[in-house]
Amino acid sequence: MIVVIEKHNTHRHPKLMEGMFRLRARVFCDRLGWDVQVACGQERDKYDDEAPVYLIYADDEGREVKGSLRLLPTTGPTLLADLFSDTVPDAAHLSAPTIWECTRFCLDDRIVDKEQRLFASAVLIAALGDVAIGAGIESIIANFDATMLRLYRHIGCEVEVLGSTSRYGRPIYLGLFTVSEPILHRIKARMLEARLAAARPREASAPQSLTLASATR
Amino acid sequence: MEYIYIDPVVREGFRRTLPFHWSELTITNATEASFLADALAHGVGPHGFSIPVVGKRGHRALVSISSSRPEQEWKSHVAANQAALVEIANRLHSRVIVELFGEDRPHLTTRELECLRWTALGKAAGEIAIILDISPLTVRDYLKSSRYKLDCVTSAQAVSKAVKLGPLIL
Numbered sequence: 001m002i003v004v005i006e007k008h009n010t011h012r013h014p015k016l017m018e019g020m021f022r023l024r025a026r027v028f029c030d031r032l033g034w035d036v037q038v039a040c041g042q043e044r045d046k047y048d049d050e051a052p053v054y055l056i057y058a059d060d061e062g063r064e065v066k067g068s069l070r071l072l073p074t075t076g077p078t079l080l081a082d083l084f085s086d087t088v089p090d091a092a093h094l095s096a097p098t099i100w101e102c103t104r105f106c107l108d109d110r111i112v113d114k115e116q117r118l119f120a121s122a123v124l125i126a127a128l129g130d131v132a133i134g135a136g137i138e139s140i141i142a143n144f145d146a147t148m149l150r151l152y153r154h155i156g157c158e159v160e161v162l163g164s165t166s167r168y169g170r171p172i173y174l175g176l177f178t179v180s181e182p183i184l185h186r187i188k189a190r191m192l193e194a195r196l197a198a199a200r201p202r203e204a205s206a207p208q209s210l211t212l213a214s215a216t217r
Numbered sequence: 218m219e220y221i222y223i224d225p226v227v228r229e230g231f232r233r234t235l236p237f238h239w240s241e242l243t244i245t246n247a248t249e250a251s252f253l254a255d256a257l258a259h260g261v262g263p264h265g266f267s268i269p270v271v272g273k274r275g276h277r278a279l280v281s282i283s284s285s286r287p288e289q290e291w292k293s294h295v296a297a298n299q300a301a302l303v304e305i306a307n308r309l310h311s312r313v314i315v316e317l318f319g320e321d322r323p324h325l326t327t328r329e330l331e332c333l334r335w336t337a338l339g340k341a342a343g344e345i346a347i348i349l350d351i352s353p354l355t356v357r358d359y360l361k362s363s364r365y366k367l368d369c370v371t372s373a374q375a376v377s378k379a380v381k382l383g384p385l386i387l
Contacts, residue, residue, distance in 0.1 A: 051277075071234075073271060076275065090329070090359070095366060096364075136302065139354070160355050
């Protein structure tokens, strides 16, 4: 299920909020090695105090967080304006009521199957599309690494990369996503395809993934 | 009367970031219920839509519009005009901020100025995209952002204001 959390309903989802901050610590600190602050196993920054909108993809019982993202309007203070002001000032300082920023997009690091990762990100992005269209948002500016960029394009997102920063080692890109009904339809179609692919009998694909796993080792 | 401390729209609106319909609110007590009855009696429509806004320096506001039209008609009107309503709310907020704190010199980036300059030379977004080797939708966003920063409705108006204020030299 997808849960949209803002300040007014944060208190109703303490487990999910904690799960999200823990997931962010695992992904952005442990895996990607970004320069983020982790305290008590949870990653937070000052933009979490700017009343952002969180989209959390969780299991149906609302216990495990499978993915999450954070949204802020570019009319107010934004993370990307800070992070990219030296390398990509043009895009970093875009500001308009219908342009929002999406940061801290992440998927559960324990989902390793490629099709399942694809499906999970499609679910989250489709939900983002629904929220965006419902709120009059026309473009989304976001940061991501090369792996996520491939994934976004594979799902059917329309994104233009506007620049990058190598402040934290491997490049982090800044891109502008267009929000529209046709794009959203396409993403939802890919989402269903990915679900079918992820649900295909494991017997057939098991030996193959075993070979793949041993090949990467 | 200090309605501001009773109004459930205000209570909830400053704890939200996405625009919302009043029908999403839960009325928690009798004071709020009687406040709403009072509002209705004074001509506030039963259906409302509120847009939380925030400025660069973190000033927050809530812009609400209400209607007495049938609920379905109202909701489809809002759905069809989402982006415009959000735009109006933010423009209104910037005007108030200017009134209260004085005008901030708009900070236009190189790309925004380039897009305005080509606009001044008669180029459409699609042509500017080719010239700058970026996508037309990105040009649209740079122009949109310049219009918002300059508080202008059209790009032509933004060009003229940017020239008048100084950052754009033709």
